[in-house]
């Protein structure tokens with residue numbers, strides 16, 4: 589099976605989206621998210637984070653401007669994957685059947701390849717033993733891991749995540765953050781995540797962009813060393829980046 593596998597840069601050129609009624613959710617955003625890096629988008633509620641993500645995913649068309657991947661997605665299905673806040677699994681399908689779903693839309697992938705790829709990614713999220721369980725038999729954290737596995741089964745070059753762990757308790761969200769970083773290290777994709785959690789952004793991202801009123805107002809490079817693990821939260825440098833982001837958000841309040 590040969591599907592997308594190398595990280596792609598995301599380039600937004602003068603992207604705007606008007607919803608009508610005077611709502612300009614994204615306002616002339618020009619930005620590049622580098623290939624293979626982790627980027628976080630933060631900002632007050634309603635500033636356009638989700639809309640920018642949806643524009644990049646192709647779920648929404650810009651009113652003006654354009655979004656490109658570099659290298660471009662030439663006929664490669666499953667190139668851009670999206671993880672939403674809710675795992676949204678099909679309740680009548682088992683874990684593995686949910687994970688195989690995106691591959692069923694790619695006709696050149698055989699049934700055996702679909703199963704192999706799904707088991708492979710389920711092993712990565714430590715759910716191989718639960719492959720035949722139904723969603724109602726899984727905990728919230730397990731469902732989110734299935735959702736992650738489903739997003740990654742096509743070996744996307746870009747993973748977009750919209751507050752994926754917001755509904756989970758703090759310990760679980762920290763564990764899943766670490767899991768996502770280990771998947772990112774193994775599978776080499778570009779990751780763009782929306783979060784309200786400054787600690788999560790500080791720990792996980794190479795750079796953090798602060799949005800306000802549809803625009804990217806500040807971009808902060810995060811020089812914390814890699815690999816990023818939970819123990820970094822105790823370092824002075826973590827406190828510095830956390831404080832800087834808090835100040836920027838307060839400016840926007």
Ligand SMILES: Nc1ncnc2c1ncn2[C@@H]1O[C@H](COP(=O)(O)OP(=O)(O)OP(=O)(O)O)[C@@H](O)[C@H]1O
Nearest residue numbers: 607611612613631632633634635636637638639640
């Ligand atoms: N489908 C839609 N139709 C009309 N307006 C919309 C639609 N989706 C979003 N908006 C508006 O666009 C603006 C940006 O919304 P968006 O969901 O992108 O913000 P956000 O930063 O992700 O917010 P939050 O942090 O609360 O999720 C808001 O004013 C919102 O009300």
